[in-house]
Amino acid sequence: MYYDLNVPWTSREADLQRKISFLADLGYNLLALGQTLSGKFPRDITCPIPATLTFAVPPSVQILRRLTLVIQDSSQNHRIKDLTSHSSGYDILAVRPTDEKTLQHACGSLDCDIISLDLTIRYPFHFKYKMFSQAIERGVRIELCYGPGIAAFDSTSRQRVIENATALIKITRGRGLIISSDAANVLSCRGPADIVNLAAIWGLGQERGMEAVTKEARSCAVAAQIKRTSYRGVIDVIYGGEKPLKESAPTKQEKNQAKGKRKAAEMTVEPDKDNTDKPLSKRQMKKIAAEARKANSGNKEADDGQGKIQNGTQMDVDTTTEP
Incomplete structure (x- = not known):
């Protein structure tokens, strides 16, 4: 996923929609629409960026809301803590120091x-290494914006962009850097591959340049979200759905039945049902054999009696037929 954490917000919906669509075509998956405040901060800072945009956003793009504060005096810092809460309406808070004291x-x-x-x-x-290393150790990212250098009309501004970007890359040694567009119009937007090549010209390796629009930018967005939805960035309470109902644990009796251990009361069997399955004993076999012999002898006597009757009838017939 590719990230652009500084897309200037504008109230002109046509220009904003064109810019978001173009960045989506370039391959970006997360965009942070930014508002910039400078001078004396108002008492109540409200986010003008709606949570849901009025026009259709490409389904592959996620939108965040960002606030950039231009700090000219350290006395303005007492209200910054309120802007890092979830109720402020901003997902990311960026500061832009103007002198060495505010930067430190x-x-x-x-x-x-x-x-x-x-x-x-x-x-x-x-720029001092010790100064920026403190920010990187705290998880704060250093942002390099290429848009103003591309849109600049004079060569002096482009020269300043190259000098400052090269100095920051050298001081930070390529760690904790993110690269954003800060593009005022569509013509100043560039794709991730072009950004990696541009960072290589500034002195940042291709691996670090790719991390500036992927890994480092994602870490910044995730850390900002955790800071606003958790307690001191450590414990995050999220809704994980309803708790599933646990099945009742099987009783000891059910376990014994499952293992084939039956109680003495269950050992009683039905005679009609189980006698057909059990083998016959010797006594039963003798009894059955005796009944069979008795039945055979009765059948034999009946056959003998019937034969005698038939013989007697035949003899009577023969005697009557003689002259």
């Missing part, structure tokens, strides 16, 4: 998901 605070202790730097400007300080 964001990398060290600020509760956010992504640190996204504006690569089109020149920073008056050098």
